[in-house]
Amino acid sequence: MNRASQYMRAPARARGRCLAGCIGTDDERAEDAVGEAAGTAADDGRRAARRDEAVRAAVERGLLGPDSPVVGLLDVTGIRESAAALRAAFEDVVAPGTPVLHAFAVKASPLVPVLRLLREEGIGAEVASPGELALARAAGLRPEATVLDSPAKTPAELRQALALGIAVNADNPQELARLDALTRSATSRSPLGLRVNPQVGGGSIGATSTSTPTSKFGVALRDPGAREWVVQAYRDRPWLTRLHTHTGSQGVPLSLMARGVAETYALAEEINRAVGRQQIDTLDIGGGLPVNFASDATTPTYAQYARLLAESVPGLFDGRYGLVTEFGRSLLAKHGTIVARVEYAKSAGGRPVAITHAGVQVATRTVYMPGSWPLRIAAYDAKGRPKEGPDVVQDVAGPACFSGDLLAERASLPLLEQGDLAAALDTGAYYFAHHYAYNSLARPGVYGYAAGADGEVAFATVREPQSVEEIVAESGGAHASALTTLTEPGRR
Numbered sequence: 001m002n003r004a005s006q007y008m009r010a011p012a013r014a015r016g017r018c019l020a021g022c023i024g025t026d027d028e029r030a031e032d033a034v035g036e037a038a039g040t041a042a043d044d045g046r047r048a049a050r051r052d053e054a055v056r057a058a059v060e061r062g063l064l065g066p067d068s069p070v071v072g073l074l075d076v077t078g079i080r081e082s083a084a085a086l087r088a089a090f091e092d093v094v095a096p097g098t099p100v101l102h103a104f105a106v107k108a109s110p111l112v113p114v115l116r117l118l119r120e121e122g123i124g125a126e127v128a129s130p131g132e133l134a135l136a137r138a139a140g141l142r143p144e145a146t147v148l149d150s151p152a153k154t155p156a157e158l159r160q161a162l163a164l165g166i167a168v169n170a171d172n173p174q175e176l177a178r179l180d181a182l183t184r185s186a187t188s189r190s191p192l193g194l195r196v197n198p199q200v201g202g203g204s205i206g207a208t209s210t211s212t213p214t215s216k217f218g219v220a221l222r223d224p225g226a227r228e229w230v231v232q233a234y235r236d237r238p239w240l241t242r243l244h245t246h247t248g249s250q251g252v253p254l255s256l257m258a259r260g261v262a263e264t265y266a267l268a269e270e271i272n273r274a275v276g277r278q279q280i281d282t283l284d285i286g287g288g289l290p291v292n293f294a295s296d297a298t299t300p301t302y303a304q305y306a307r308l309l310a311e312s313v314p315g316l317f318d319g320r321y322g323l324v325t326e327f328g329r330s331l332l333a334k335h336g337t338i339v340a341r342v343e344y345a346k347s348a349g350g351r352p353v354a355i356t357h358a359g360v361q362v363a364t365r366t367v368y369m370p371g372s373w374p375l376r377i378a379a380y381d382a383k384g385r386p387k388e389g390p391d392v393v394q395d396v397a398g399p400a401c402f403s404g405d406l407l408a409e410r411a412s413l414p415l416l417e418q419g420d421l422a423a424a425l426d427t428g429a430y431y432f433a434h435h436y437a438y439n440s441l442a443r444p445g446v447y448g449y450a451a452g453a454d455g456e457v458a459f460a461t462v463r464e465p466q467s468v469e470e471i472v473a474e475s476g477g478a479h480a481s482a483l484t485t486l487t488e489p490g491r492r
């Protein structure tokens with residue numbers, strides 16, 4: 001297929017200081033970086049101000065109150081800004097006309113309206129399960145803008161992806177064998193690739209490090225014979241035109257991500273040399289840009305990462321390769337806030353404890369691995385106004401029935417009192433959209449907001465709160481006597 005028509009093209013603009021592959025002189029780059037940092041800081045400040053407006057308006061509007069004590073809020077303006085920043089960062093470094101698909105990792109925010117918003121911003125979808133593919137399709141994502149990547153695709157999933165023309169990255173030799181069979185029996189427009197693990201090492205969080213020597217993902221490139229096997233696999237399969245890596249997520253430093261991309265690029269060059277043509281025409285460099293959870297500052301930026309890649313992988317952006325990226329967390333994290341009412345404020349062992357309605361069900365990673373996933377908590381009063389007062393060391397607890405259910409332990413913030421609101425910041429990715437049904441706690445409602453210049457805030461429902469009737473239905477309510485009426489075969 002003609003890969004150039006698959007997805008949007010970078011505008012063929014000559015920026016003077018940024019022609020094919022070049023990224024400007026050091027002076028120009030320094031100026032750009034200073035201007036960019038100032039612009040980013042201003043955006044960060046406006047985003048924090050919009051968040052405050054939204055919390056106040058959510059209380060006024062009754063989205064948040066005694067009977068709906070926890071909600072997820074999404075900043076539509078901020079999401080649009082991040083999408084634009086991602087597009088611009090790569091437009092600035094790639095050769096004019098280079099096809100680039102930014103495929104949002106759906107697992108970071110599996111919500112149909114979010115995927116539709118991103119689609120409108122020119123962002124596609126990276127899916128890793130039948131459910132995620134269905135969400136992307138429900139959001140109207142075209143097959144050309146969708147990439148399937150899971151490590152455990154069934155034959156039926158592969159067949160469906162090929163029938164739809166969705167790009168597929170095979171994870172391992174057995175999956176490639178399945179693709180062999182499928183491509184023999186039917187024609188497909190799907191661009192097909194192979195995921196490799198360059199084994200460049202892990203970051204500070206084991207669970208999100210995908211490039212360790214023993215990672216479960218992709219073909220482990222440094223294992224004995226693996227590289228030769230990969231080269232031969234491409235020789236044998238002229239239809240294998242992509243190469244994929246995703247070196248890690250939160251906790252992996254930019255330099256390590258860039259090293260993973262560099263190794264993958266070098267392999268693509270080796271394969272293309274070996275087969276004597278540009279068989280690999282597209283590199284899928286994965287996602288993984290880390291997010292700063294310590295303040296409102298957006299750092300690192302997409303622009304920093306794109307420039308680092310341009311410097312450390314010369315050739316990657318010179319126009320010979322189309323590009324796919326798969327960012328998730330960095331597109332959404334800073335645009336989401338969980339807001340929960342303080343049901344009770346108490347003290348134990350001399351420490352104040354705020355019992356809120358946000359805990360393990362909406363912040364699972366933080367509760368189980370607080371060292372790796374700390375969250376900032378902001379205090380608001382019962383009317384949703386930022387709370388004043390001296391910082392007090394306190395625990396912010398969730399509603400679940402185990403003592404580790406803490407959003408934050410020994411956090412310093414104005415003393416939370418009964419009826420106040422605790423907001424868990426930067427939770428737009430991998431938090432409230434990823435409900436964990438502990439204690440049959442309900443999925444909270446999710447609302448998008450857009451703040452006008454006059455302080456007016458408009459809301460849209462992204463996901464209704466789950467009702468207790470739905471909880472019963474999803475918990476086998478229709479099969480209440482299934483077990484009491486089951487008898488052993490043969491027994492009377």
Ligand SMILES: *Cc1c(COP(=O)(O)O)cnc(C)c1O
Nearest residue numbers: 105246249287288326327328329
């Ligand atoms: C999770 C994942 C991503 C997204 O990672 P982020 O850290 O959210 O950017 C991209 N690609 C693959 C294959 C993934 O598994």
